[in-house]
Amino acid sequence: MGKATLWGVAAWLAATIVPTLLLSDYHLFQLTMVIVYAIAILGLAILTGFNGQISLGHGAFYAIGAYTTAILMYQYNVPYWATLPVSAIVCAIIGFLIGLPALRLGGLYLALTTFALAVAVPQLLKHNALEPWTGGVQGLVIDKPDPPFGLAMSPDQWLYIFALAAGAVLFLLAWNIVRGRIGRAMMAIRDHSLAAEAMGINIALLKTRTFALSALYTGIAGSLGAIVVQFVAPDSFGIFVSIYFFVGLVVGGVASIGGAIIGGAFIEFVPNIAEKVSKAAPGAVYGVILIAVMFLMPGGVAGFIGSMFARFRRGTKSAELRPIAVGGSGANDVPAGVPGGAEPDAGGHRSM
Amino acid sequence: MEGVLHQVLSGIASGGIYASVALALVMIYQATHHVNFAQGEMATLSTYIALTLINAGLPYWIAFLVTVVVSFILGILIERILMRPMMDAPVLASVGVFIGLLLIINSSTGWMFDYMIKTFPTPFPGGPLLFSGYLSGHELGAFVVTLVVLTAVYLFFRHTKLGLAMRAAAFNPVSSRLVGVRVGWMLALGWGLAAAIGAVGGMMVAPIVYLDPNMMAGILLYAFAGALLGGIDNPLGAVLGGFAVGIIENLAGAYLVGTELKLTVALIIIVAVLVVKPSGLFGRTVLSRV
Numbered sequence: 001m002g003k004a005t006l007w008g009v010a011a012w013l014a015a016t017i018v019p020t021l022l023l024s025d026y027h028l029f030q031l032t033m034v035i036v037y038a039i040a041i042l043g044l045a046i047l048t049g050f051n052g053q054i055s056l057g058h059g060a061f062y063a064i065g066a067y068t069t070a071i072l073m074y075q076y077n078v079p080y081w082a083t084l085p086v087s088a089i090v091c092a093i094i095g096f097l098i099g100l101p102a103l104r105l106g107g108l109y110l111a112l113t114t115f116a117l118a119v120a121v122p123q124l125l126k127h128n129a130l131e132p133w134t135g136g137v138q139g140l141v142i143d144k145p146d147p148p149f150g151l152a153m154s155p156d157q158w159l160y161i162f163a164l165a166a167g168a169v170l171f172l173l174a175w176n177i178v179r180g181r182i183g184r185a186m187m188a189i190r191d192h193s194l195a196a197e198a199m200g201i202n203i204a205l206l207k208t209r210t211f212a213l214s215a216l217y218t219g220i221a222g223s224l225g226a227i228v229v230q231f232v233a234p235d236s237f238g239i240f241v242s243i244y245f246f247v248g249l250v251v252g253g254v255a256s257i258g259g260a261i262i263g264g265a266f267i268e269f270v271p272n273i274a275e276k277v278s279k280a281a282p283g284a285v286y287g288v289i290l291i292a293v294m295f296l297m298p299g300g301v302a303g304f305i306g307s308m309f310a311r312f313r314r315g316t317k318s319a320e321l322r323p324i325a326v327g328g329s330g331a332n333d334v335p336a337g338v339p340g341g342a343e344p345d346a347g348g349h350r351s352m
Numbered sequence: 353m354e355g356v357l358h359q360v361l362s363g364i365a366s367g368g369i370y371a372s373v374a375l376a377l378v379m380i381y382q383a384t385h386h387v388n389f390a391q392g393e394m395a396t397l398s399t400y401i402a403l404t405l406i407n408a409g410l411p412y413w414i415a416f417l418v419t420v421v422v423s424f425i426l427g428i429l430i431e432r433i434l435m436r437p438m439m440d441a442p443v444l445a446s447v448g449v450f451i452g453l454l455l456i457i458n459s460s461t462g463w464m465f466d467y468m469i470k471t472f473p474t475p476f477p478g479g480p481l482l483f484s485g486y487l488s489g490h491e492l493g494a495f496v497v498t499l500v501v502l503t504a505v506y507l508f509f510r511h512t513k514l515g516l517a518m519r520a521a522a523f524n525p526v527s528s529r530l531v532g533v534r535v536g537w538m539l540a541l542g543w544g545l546a547a548a549i550g551a552v553g554g555m556m557v558a559p560i561v562y563l564d565p566n567m568m569a570g571i572l573l574y575a576f577a578g579a580l581l582g583g584i585d586n587p588l589g590a591v592l593g594g595f596a597v598g599i600i601e602n603l604a605g606a607y608l609v610g611t612e613l614k615l616t617v618a619l620i621i622i623v624a625v626l627v628v629k630p631s632g633l634f635g636r637t638v639l640s641r642v
Binding site for chain 1: 385386387389434437438441443444445447448449451452453454455456457458459460462463467569570573576577580610612613614615616618619622623626627630
């Protein structure tokens with residue numbers, strides 16, 4: 001067990017224990033939603049940040065995941081934890097199918113298609129033919145699961161621990177994927193698809209699989225979201241869910257694993273603060289911040305922190321190379337921190 | 353049979369509105385290779401401006417003209433302030449700015465005019481009275497208006513020097529600059545025109561679908577479908593595509609899938625076009641050189 005692994009486990013234990021003991025149920029619920037959104041945004045980051053495909057419709061996969069869980073729990077009494085793998089498989093398959101045309105499309109066309117998908121989803125969910133399963137416009141109400149093994153804690157505390165564990169597994173997996181062979185191939189396609197193809201990468205297959213993986217992540221987030229909120233209805237999965245994920249992605253930093261957590265916190269907490277001004281304010285705040293990030297720090301918050309680190313280290317002329325921890329998820333090792341440091345590219349593609 | 357005729361006619365009427373929004377999209381796409389995801393919200397804002405003017409007591413057609421002019425200026429301002437620095441930015445950055453614009457306009461219309469669904473007046477005589485009841489007065493009027501706009505745009509681009517300069521700037525910016533065309537201003541004008549055309553589309557569709565801040569989400573989707581069907585780099589194709597989508601949407605809504613899935617029809621058209629013929633019916637196939 002390396003030192004980094006030990007630190008990671010310690011951080012995870014601390015993140016599990018401290019808030020559970022200190023925070024009220026409502027604040028724990030909010031933190032749980034941060035994790036849920038972070039997982040959804042992580043799916044988007046794998047697709048957009050590491051593979052260069054833009055999706056404006058990941059709310060659709062969030063909806064599919066949420067409905068899969070809700071239908072299984074409500075109609076078939078499946079235990080909540082068992083619905084997650086089902087959602088993952090369902091979303092990966094649908095993502096693969098939708099990704100199939102995507103491999104023919106350049107960035108904009110995919111953005112357009114997924115945008116269309118997101119606009120159409122509420123209508124599909126409301127449709128009469130699906131009503132026996134989806135509950136139509138009314139949606140479905142599901143029960144909050146009790147803690148297992150008779151543990152003496154509230155359902156909110158248990159759900160927080162559960163979501164955090166699921167999130168930790170998914171983040172670790174994503175981190176391993178993007179720094180491994182597949183991740184390098186994804187990034188090669190993003191940076192120069194022609195060269196990637198010449199190196200023997202099957203572009204079509206990998207792009208579609210990346211889309212499926214990304215849908216899987218967002219689908220699991222949808223499942224967790226449904227369990228935590230205890231309710232699904234067509235109108236809670238409109239185009240704005242997709243747009244908010246996109247905002248969270250860009251604000252956190254597109255090609256950054258840790259940035260997804262920042263993005264998740266952003267879309268959970270900023271509306272709460274902005275809504276005190278007016279009902280319309282969250283949208284406006286999102287819009288302004290989105291444009292400001294595009295102009296001022298295209299790498300998002302994670303990219304900004306990363307470049308600050310790089311500058312600081314250059315300034316101190318430290319000969320020693322230390323691992324950099326980003327945003328609490330452990331290090332993200334896309335090599336921006338080579339000694340003497342190539343400065344992270346301001347074009348918004350390089351992570352950290 | 354009569355039912356089919358009725359659906360086709362009202363499909364053509366709504367198709368005209370999709371065609372004008374599709375044309376607005378294509379104009380910006382041609383010049384900058386950006387797809388304006390905020391086009392719908394811009395049109396909604398224009399429609400609210402028109403409603404405010406009408407409620408303030410202005411006659412309909414005066415309000416109509418003022419709205420078109422104001423939208424034109426707003427379009428130019430957006431290009432100058434937001435889009436100019438994004439000219440050569442990666443796709444993600446431009447999509448981000450458009451989505452940001454969409455969010456800002458959407459929530460500021462909600463803020464200024466509240467989220468209540470409002471009726472919007474029509475200048476045309478009401479009731480089904482033409483073609484033995486096949487088409488309402490407003491549908492026919494909207495059709496005529498969009499036809500007038502589309503013809504005017506066509507004549508402008510075909511037969512005026514400014515139109516030629518704008519086409520040149522979109523087609524080959526470098527050469528145009530060398531022969532003295534002010535490419536930057538041509539792009540701004542294009543944005544202005546697109547905003548003005550979108551405004552007409554918004555004012556024509558509002559009496560049918562009613563006015564609220566999210567009015568144009570569906571319309572934009574049909575316009576996307578129309579633009580892709582006709583070829584996203586071909587203005588005439590986009591117009592024809594818009595009409596075709598209007599007809600397909602109405603027929604499918606009436607006979608195939610029911611009105612609840614009309615938006616899905618647009619999605620299916622988009623996916624089908626991209627899978628079968630990504631350049632659209634009239635578009636150029638883009639070859640990239642290795």
